[in-house]
Amino acid sequence: LRLASARSVVAVGETGLDYFYSPDNKSTQHQAFVSHIQVARQLAKPLIVHTREARSDTISLLHSERAVDCGGVLHCFTEDW
Numbered sequence: 813l814r815l816a817s818a819r820s821v822v823a824v825g826e827t828g829l830d831y832f833y834s835p836d837n838k839s840t841q842h843q844a845f846v847s848h849i850q851v852a853r854q855l856a857k858p859l860i861v862h863t864r865e866a867r868s869d870t871i872s873l874l875h876s877e878r879a880v881d882c883g884g885v886l887h888c889f890t891e892d893w
Contacts, residue, residue: 816851824852825860826887829873832865841866842873849877852884859884867891 816824827848829841852859861884863870874880 813851813854816857817855821857823858823860823884824848824855824882825884826862827859828862828888829866829870830862830864831869832890835865838869842869845870845873846877849873849879849882852882853878856882858882861886862888864888864890 815821825848827845829838829845831838831841834841849859851857859879859882861870861874863886
């Protein structure tokens, strides 16, 4: 939180879920992603989100953690609409 609150930090990320290469550590990925969303919301900084082979979990966590409050960009989204 201290580092992310620096004026030179304009966004939180890259963060997200990637099950393509690392499907065995989903729980760790979820915990880190939730933490990053919370920091972004607290600091009102946008998220830079990477998601791969994890569409439903990514969207679910973005909704449940109210990422809409801070906004952001999906820079890697290998899914459809």
